[in-house]
Amino acid sequence: xxxxxxxxxxxxxxxxxxxxxxxxxxxxxxxxxxxxxxxxxxxxxxxxxxxxxxxxxxxxxxxxxxxxxxxxxxxxxxxxxxxxxxxxxxxxxxxxxxxxxxxxxxxxxxxxxxxxxxxxxxxxxxxxxxxxxxxxxxxxxxxxxxxxxxxxxxxxxxxxxxxxxxxxxxxxxxxxxxxxxxxxxxxxxxxxxxxxxxxxxxxxxxxxxxxxxxxx
Amino acid sequence: xxxxxxxxxxxxxxxxxxxxxxxxxxxxxxxxxxxxxxxxxxxxxxxxxxxxxxxxxxxxxxxxxxxxxxxxxxxxxxxxxxxxxxxxxxxxxxxxxxxxxxxxxxxxxxxxxxxxxxxxxxxxxxxxxxxxxxxxxxxxxxxxxxxxxxxxxxxxxxxxxxxxxxxxxxxxxxxxxxxxxxxxxxxxxxxxxxxxxxxxxxxxxxxxxxxxxxxxxxxxxxxxxxxxxxxxxxxxxxxxxxxxxxxxxxxxxxxxxxxxxxxxxxxxxxxxxxxxxxxxxxxxxxxxxxxxxxxxxxxxxxxxxxxxxxxxxxxxxxxxxxxxxxxxxxxxxxxxxxxxxxxxxxxxxxxxxxxxxxxxxxxxxxxxxxxxxxxxxxxxxxxxxxxxxxxxxxxxxxxxxxxxxxxxxxxxxx
Numbered sequence: 001x002x003x004x005x006x007x008x009x010x011x012x013x014x015x016x017x018x019x020x021x022x023x024x025x026x027x028x029x030x031x032x033x034x035x036x037x038x039x040x041x042x043x044x045x046x047x048x049x050x051x052x053x054x055x056x057x058x059x060x061x062x063x064x065x066x067x068x069x070x071x072x073x074x075x076x077x078x079x080x081x082x083x084x085x086x087x088x089x090x091x092x093x094x095x096x097x098x099x100x101x102x103x104x105x106x107x108x109x110x111x112x113x114x115x116x117x118x119x120x121x122x123x124x125x126x127x128x129x130x131x132x133x134x135x136x137x138x139x140x141x142x143x144x145x146x147x148x149x150x151x152x153x154x155x156x157x158x159x160x161x162x163x164x165x166x167x168x169x170x171x172x173x174x175x176x177x178x179x180x181x182x183x184x185x186x187x188x189x190x191x192x193x194x195x196x197x198x199x200x201x202x203x204x205x206x207x208x209x210x211x212x213x214x215x216x
Numbered sequence: 217x218x219x220x221x222x223x224x225x226x227x228x229x230x231x232x233x234x235x236x237x238x239x240x241x242x243x244x245x246x247x248x249x250x251x252x253x254x255x256x257x258x259x260x261x262x263x264x265x266x267x268x269x270x271x272x273x274x275x276x277x278x279x280x281x282x283x284x285x286x287x288x289x290x291x292x293x294x295x296x297x298x299x300x301x302x303x304x305x306x307x308x309x310x311x312x313x314x315x316x317x318x319x320x321x322x323x324x325x326x327x328x329x330x331x332x333x334x335x336x337x338x339x340x341x342x343x344x345x346x347x348x349x350x351x352x353x354x355x356x357x358x359x360x361x362x363x364x365x366x367x368x369x370x371x372x373x374x375x376x377x378x379x380x381x382x383x384x385x386x387x388x389x390x391x392x393x394x395x396x397x398x399x400x401x402x403x404x405x406x407x408x409x410x411x412x413x414x415x416x417x418x419x420x421x422x423x424x425x426x427x428x429x430x431x432x433x434x435x436x437x438x439x440x441x442x443x444x445x446x447x448x449x450x451x452x453x454x455x456x457x458x459x460x461x462x463x464x465x466x467x468x469x470x471x472x473x474x475x476x477x478x479x480x481x482x483x484x485x486x487x488x489x490x491x492x493x494x495x496x497x498x499x500x501x502x503x504x505x506x507x508x509x510x511x512x513x514x515x516x517x518x519x520x521x522x523x524x525x526x527x528x529x530x531x532x533x534x535x536x537x538x539x540x541x542x543x544x545x546x547x548x549x550x551x552x553x554x555x556x557x558x559x560x561x562x563x564x565x566x567x568x569x570x571x572x573x574x575x576x577x578x579x580x581x582x583x584x585x586x587x588x589x590x591x592x593x594x595x596x597x598x599x600x601x602x603x604x605x606x607x608x609x610x611x612x613x614x615x616x617x618x619x620x621x622x623x624x625x626x627x628x629x630x
Contacts, residue, residue, distance in 0.1 A: 008378045015374075071618060075377050076248035077461060140373040214373070
């Protein structure tokens with residue numbers, strides 16, 4: 001029986017570790033963007049490596065959590081949803097890694113006048129995902145509080161959209177000196193950063209439904 | 217010959233196991249909190265324990281309804297009830313063994329010209345009605361308490377579910393014990409007046425004639441659980457109402473409490489000692505109790521969740537089973553008596569003479585039967601131990617294989 005084994009404890013620890021990985025990945029991502037804008041490539045590469053190792057660890061934990069839930073028949077009624085949630089959260093850290101990798105490869109030339117906006121965009125987008133983590137943790141311990149925690153996710157997602165829209169408007173309407181390829185490239189990078197909050201919103205929608213189901 | 221006459225009782229036990237184990241573990245298995253294999257093993261063991269240790273209480277009530285005083289009659293009554301249950305189980309309809317056997321006994325009373333004790337019958341029918349009502353009340357009260365408790369303690373969902381899983385196993389074991397104690401009378405009760413086996417010394421304990429019959433019935437029930445109860449468990453657990461894990465625990469707990477109330481002589485004596493009326497020791501219909509419990513949860517949650525079609529089918533089965541069983545008994549007795557020329561019992565006035573005749577002719581074969589039972593039990597014990605050891609080894613090997621494959625996967629990834 002699970003109560004007499006360490007399986008339950010191990011699984012709880014693994015889920016917590018998975019959330020820690022995502023949380024840490026988001027922090028490192030913010031620092032990496034700042035380092036890139038400051039042209040500190042050494043710090044940027046260090047952060048990129050850190051995100052890469054966190055993403056690998058998250059993948060390992062995801063697989064292990066799913067295996068344990070199936071083999072020990074844990075949470076049979078919520079297993080599919082919990083697996084989907086973990087998958088959605090894993091997509092966030094995947095997006096962080098791929099965004100940093102693309103920045104590293106493509107080395108976008110971000111005009112210094114946009115630095116402040118870019119930092120604001122990354123911080124707001126990351127904040128949406130950061131607010132998702134306590135909500136996801138709360139699903140397991142206090143599902144009644146999940147919905148109020150998710151409000152912040154939706155708020156930051158909409159703020160990210162506004163900042164992104166504003167940046168795109170500046171790039172395409174005010175920065176006449178940039179050629180179209182450069183503008184398109186910047187839009188592409190903005191889209192990548194913005195995508196983090198979109199993924200957070202997608203996970204929040206799922207979590208919201210899960211919380212209602214478990215509270216009923 | 218004596219063992220042949222027992223086969224209908226064993227068949228009835230098999231039918232009871234196939235059908236009634238679902239009332240204890242159906243919710244747990246249906247909600248996938250407990251695997252069928254685990255549920256079947258626990259239910260089997262505790263059914264047998266309940267039957268052997270505490271099975272005699274409710275047998276007396278059925279004896280009052282109609283004491284089948286010939287072994288041919290016992291055989292036919294049990295066979296008719298078993299065929300009825302088998303047919304209903306075949307269509308995945310949860311029915312009550314109690315109703316089938318009561319219908320069969322009344323059929324025997326009609327055939328032999330014995331009077332059906334209306335007081336006993338009304339007590340049994342009253343318990344049939346009270347069972348689901350008490351079950352519904354218990355399940356609603358327990359569900360509300362459970363929800364409040366869950367909300368007040370901030371416990372991790374996975375840990376909470378693991379406690380529920382353990383709770384389902386413990387409460388299920390308690391329920392199986394109570395059901396064994398309560399319902400073994402349905403299987404072997406009709407054989408008690410006609411059988412008088414020698415005491416059986418099993419080194420640790422000595423079983424009297426009734427306990428040997430209950431043990432054989434218990435083993436038949438276990439076979440029914442292991443071989444055929446999956447289909448009905450699925451109907452109970454999934455079709456009537458989608459049960460959450462805590463609702464599954466509440467349903468099993470409420471049902472176990474109801475069964476306990478109608479089986480425990482200790483509780484009944486305690487109730488009398490505080491000046492309240494005695495609780496009758498009646499074989500309760502576990503089918504009705506479980507439906508009452510699930511309905512209670514459904515009513516609390518809102519009736520939209522309940523599958524009324526399945527409930528209607530179950531209600532129909534409740535009406536059909538005693539009537540069908542009674543009619544089948546009547547016709548089978550007619551054939552047994554007039555075609556095979558077997559003594560199927562007599563009017564109460566002739567009972568003493570018939571009992572004496574049975575005692576004289578069966579003494580040798582009953583002593584022989586006791587030693588067969590002894591070696592049969594030894595065989596079951598040996599094969600059971602080997603089977604459990606093999607299963608544990610297999611499970612361990614499977615787990616280790618999975619762990620190794622995962623480690624290998626991540627080694628390759630690095």
